Amino acid sequence: MPGFELFGEQEKKEVLEVLDTGVLMRYGFDGMRNNQWKAKELEVALIKRMNVKHAQLVSSGTAALTVALASARIGKGDEVIMPTFTFVASFEAILALGAIPVLVDVDDTLTLSPAAVEKAITNKTKAVMPVHMCGSMADLKSLKAICNTHKLLLLEDACQAIGGTYEGKPLGSYGDLGCFSFDFVKTITSGEGGAVITNNENYAINADNYSDHGHDHIGKDRGAEQHTLLGYNFRISELHAAVGIAQLRKLDDFIAIQQKRYTILQNALATIPEITFRRVPDTGVENYSFLSFYLPSEELAKKVNKALKDGGIDVCFYWFDNNWHYYRKWNHLKALQESGDLPAYSFSDFSLSDTYVSRNISCLIKLGWTEEEMKLRAEKMVAIVKEVLA
Numbered sequence: 249m250p251g252f253e254l255f256g257e258q259e260k261k262e263v264l265e266v267l268d269t270g271v272l273m274r275y276g277f278d279g280m281r282n283n284q285w286k287a288k289e290l291e292v293a294l295i296k297r298m299n300v301k302h303a304q305l306v307s308s309g310t311a312a313l314t315v316a317l318a319s320a321r322i323g324k325g326d327e328v329i330m331p332t333f334t335f336v337a338s339f340e341a342i343l344a345l346g347a348i349p350v351l352v353d354v355d356d357t358l359t360l361s362p363a364a365v366e367k368a369i370t371n372k373t374k375a376v377m378p379v380h381m382c383g384s385m386a387d388l389k390s391l392k393a394i395c396n397t398h399k400l401l402l403l404e405d406a407c408q409a410i411g412g413t414y415e416g417k418p419l420g421s422y423g424d425l426g427c428f429s430f431d432f433v434k435t436i437t438s439g440e441g442g443a444v445i446t447n448n449e450n451y452a453i454n455a456d457n458y459s460d461h462g463h464d465h466i467g468k469d470r471g472a473e474q475h476t477l478l479g480y481n482f483r484i485s486e487l488h489a490a491v492g493i494a495q496l497r498k499l500d501d502f503i504a505i506q507q508k509r510y511t512i513l514q515n516a517l518a519t520i521p522e523i524t525f526r527r528v529p530d531t532g533v534e535n536y537s538f539l540s541f542y543l544p545s546e547e548l549a550k551k552v553n554k555a556l557k558d559g560g561i562d563v564c565f566y567w568f569d570n571n572w573h574y575y576r577k578w579n580h581l582k583a584l585q586e587s588g589d590l591p592a593y594s595f596s597d598f599s600l601s602d603t604y605v606s607r608n609i610s611c612l613i614k615l616g617w618t619e620e621e622m623k624l625r626a627e628k629m630v631a632i633v634k635e636v637l638a
């Protein structure tokens with residue numbers, strides 16, 4: 249990660265095909281477009297790669313989450329369970345629909361704790377939204393069992409874990425709906441963009457309509473199309489989709505590179521007895537975009553994080569103090585609660601999350617690093633960590 253590191257001729261070729269026709273919009277203009285349907289083509293490729301029945305491209309990952317929730321008719325007053333460790337897009341999408349984000353602890357997987365989810369369910373709960381952070385997944389089997397028991401929607405945010413699997417299924421395809429982001433720093437990028445995948449035809453039609461002002465996309469005259477529901481504009485452009493086509497083709501190569509580099513780093517860090525690794529649920533296979541590990545205490549994690557930075561090791565993240573990814577710094581969301589616009593239980597005791605996130609450091613695995621560079625980097629990291637621990 250990220251996909252922009254290996255951007256090249258294939259992406260240019262796809263974009264030029266769009267520019268040659270001048271049709272930058274994904275719908276209509278059949279006569280002008282010389283049979284170029286890049287968004288359609290990328291949706292078909294996603295359907296194939298993710299082994300699902302339907303895919304809907306949209307303008308971003310945040311849009312994908314919003315469209316996915318809307319497609320299942322989640323709305324005003326409905327409670328959606330989401331993790332304390334995620335990206336702000338999780339609650340932005342929920343709030344955009346007038347629904348209520350209910351924050352729930354993460355465990356040693358750095359994703360939703362199934363036990364904590366179960367405790368948070370009320371008679372208003374409609375959906376559970378696990379976020380597969382930093383390349384690895386939530387315990388989907390347990391979450392699905394909980395969702396089945398309580399008749400809740402399981403919506404996977406796979407924006408950071410595209411290409412990983414669980415029980416042999418692509419992440420995003422296990423739940424009722426799955427979402428991807430193709431923003432500029434994701435494993436594959438289209439500049440901006442996102443996708444919703446599902447096996448549910450009803451959700452697929454709603455997603456298609458909702459993301460384009462409610463257009464039913466039936467017939468050849470856009471102006472004469474019907475509006476089946478109230479929607480918005482979350483369309484992707486043909487230019488973005490064109491880049492996405494070339495990047496999706498490279499996804500498996502990217503993951504193979506990331507796995508090799510990740511393994512070098514993990515083997516090196518595993519020689520330090522005080523270091524433990526993030527738990528990957530049984531049957532899960534990561535996409536290896538990050539290596540996440542734990543130090544024995546918050547204090548040591550902070551020291552190691554600082555020492556790594558001072559030692560010139562970039563792209564390692566200490567999420568506990570991050571403004572965008574961890575609940576502690578979401579003052580703008582907390583303000584909603586303080587003003588009475590969000591129920592008080594949205595911020596309760598998250599000591600379980602703190603136990604893990606305060607001790608965690610996640611290191612990005614860059615596609616551009618050679619094996620030699622990764623080995624040197626790993627050696628340097630081991631030396632720095634050992635010095636802090638000594």
Ligand SMILES: *Cc1c(COP(=O)(O)O)cnc(C)c1O
Pocket residue numbers: 307308309310311334335337338379381405407408429430431441442
């Ligand atoms: C990037 C990201 C999103 C949002 O994607 P955008 O395309 O940037 O809107 C949502 N969830 C997670 C976990 C992400 O990492």
